[in-house]
Amino acid sequence: MTEAHDIRHRYFEEGKSITGISRETGRDRKTIRMYIEKEDWNEAQSDSRPEAEFPKLVPYKGDIDAWLTEDKKAKRKQRHTARRVYDRLVEKYPAEFNCSYRTVAGYVAKSKREIYGKSAGYLPLEHTPGETQGDFGDAEFYEDGRLCQGKYLNLSFPWSNQGYLQLFKGENQECLFEGLIAIFEHIGGVPPEIWFDNTRTIVSKVMKGGGRTLTEDFLRFKEHYRFKAVFCNLEAGHEKGNVEGKVGYHRRNMLVPVPRFANLTEFNRELLKKCDEDGEREHYRKNDTIAALYVGDRAALLALPKAPLDVSKYVTVKTNGYGRFYLNNGLHEYSVSPRHADCRVLIRLTAGEVLPLDKDHRVIVRHPRLYGDYKQQSMEWLPYLTQLSRSPNALKYTGIYPMLPGSIKEYLERCNRSDRGKVLRLIATLTGESGFEKALETVGQALKYPVTDVDSLLNLHHRLYDRVFELPPLRLSESIPRLTRVTPDLAAYDACLEKAGVPRC
Structure with a gap:
């Protein structure tokens, strides 16, 4: 009505031509003429008659709905047609089935609209089992003592309100794919439908009219795991409100206080276990636990592909x-x-x-x-140290020497010419065994001592970083005699010392 009012105002009040209005509004001339010439503005009433309920199919609707619902797990070309549904009903109920093919086809069409949705362009009024929504959130964490500004992928199931998350150091295509795969493998299947934002990692272009050009890598990922990708309208993240809320819930309940861990991969495995445990709480609206409702989501999952996908x-x-x-x-x-x-x-x-x-x-x-x-x-550093150890006499003339840390250069300066190759080989060996940081610390500590031989450097490293196992105290058997404390009398020794001419103190 707003558009119709605007067109009529331009024509009747401003005196503009149909061609001019068409040029300004981008609307077709026939549409503009229709609004100008229209006289009856009564609102058309929709047909209030209820859809046919197919009463003759009532005994068989359970079978039909089960077959069509199970089809969501199959490839599109291997789903039931109305003819196949009709033939299966004839085979299963040869004596009593007396419905026509037209009746079956009408009900199948109606059920498919309800199961698969009337149009991909509209949000479902009710979430169905297996539907998921994905989004990233921001979070800090400490890995091995180092503060990281991270991102975490959230995947939520609106039907049950079950959710999972995976923590990363960024938000790129590799993080998205690896996070989804980790969740898929943990839950044992693939959600048939996933809602996304229009992130650049998967959408290369949003076209006029709502179409989208997807990246080649995402198309390959989607086809491999066989899920349907649905995208929100631009700047309409609220359309996947369940995961928007889950982003905040996961941050408050699983990432506070700021997590500290040694290995991100291990921490992500723990997060998946915590998400399973979180499902034991009551659903915020439905009269059941999240875990109990999640059974319906799991039943709708697609099977995992047989071959793994390299998402690098x-x-x-x-x-x-x-x-x-x-x-x-x-x-x-x-x-x-x-x-x-x-x-x-x-x-x-x-x-x-x-x-x-x-x-x-x-x-x-x-x-x-x-x-x-x-x-x-x-x-x-290991490849560089190995290369240097093979030609130590040319050390200062290579482009690698200026790259070396100051402590290593200073230690090598103290070594004689014949020992430099041995020292470099030892540093390379220690780097391979314990890491360059520990090898560098060993050299730094060695600079405090006046020696520069290989054995001293190796012993210092062992003292700094090798584990020293403490043995438990031995238990003596009863057959071994117990020693008693003895206080010696030193007067005899003093007498002997005096005879030798040593004065008593």
């Missing part, structure tokens, strides 16, 4: 003269090795790791993936 991203980079490369617009620097300097290297990116690969697709080194729009560096 692969990029080819050019390394510099030091065998290092950059990601995230040059902000994040990673090392490979001196052997891979000034060449092209294939990089595998996961949510948590950056993995340079050799020509046989074997991992060269492993880096934790860096997040944040500021300059950072991840350096794996």
Whole structure:
């Protein structure tokens, strides 16, 4: 009515032509003429007659609904047609079934509209079992003592209000896919329908009229797991209100106080277990527990695919003269090795790791993936130390020497020429066994002593970091005699000392 009023006002009050109004509003000339010439503005009344209830099918509706509901787990081309439903009813009830194919087809069409929804463009009035909603939230956490500005993926089931979350250091495509896969595998199936925002990780373009162009990787992911992806209207996150509330609930109840842990992967496994336990509480509206209602959601899950899907991203980079490369617009620097300097290297990116690969697709080194729009560096020293140990006399003339930490350079300066190769090999060995940080700390502690030999460096490392097992006290058997405390009389010793000419003190 607002549009009709605006068109009639432009024509009758402002005196504009139909062509001019069409140009200004973008509406078709026939539509504008219809509003201008319309005289009867009575509102058309909808047909209030109830839909046919198919009374002859009442004894068989349970079977039909069960077959059609089970179809949600099957591929689209392997679902029941009205003809197949009719044939199965004839086979199952050969004596008493007397309904026509037209009657069956009418009921099947009506039931399919109720089960699958009349249109993908409208929100369902009631949530159905198996439907899920996904969204990310913000949260901080400490991993191995280091503060991280993180994101966490939330997947909620509005029917039961069951929810799951996975914590990450960022919000990219790899985090989304790995988080969903972890939840799918934990719950033992795939939700048939998942609602998303129009995030750039999966939607490359929102077209006029509501259409969407999805990224190639997301299309591959969706087809592999066979779920239906539904998207909210732009700036309408409230359309998936259940998960919006779940984001806050998960933060308050599972991420407060700020979590501290040694390994993110292990912590994420614990989060999934906590989510299962959380389902034992009462549903906020329905008269049952979340876990009891979740049985309906689980029954609607699709089977997991037989083959796993590699959701890593692969990029080819050019390394510099030091065998290092950059990601995230040059902000994040990673090392490979001196052997891979000034060449092209294939990089595998996961949510948590950056993995340079050799020509046989074997991992060269492993880096934790860096997040944040500021300059950072991840350096794996073992390949560089190994290379240096092979040519220690050329140490100062390589491009690697300036990259070494100051404590290592100072220690090498103290070593004689013949020991430098041995020291570098030992540092490489300690790096492989305990990590570069511990090897570097050992060298730093060694600078406090005047010795620079390999054995002293190795012994110092063992003293600093090797575990010393404390043995329990031995229990003596009854056959071993107990010693009594004796207070010695030293007067005899004093007498002997005096005879030898030593004066008594």
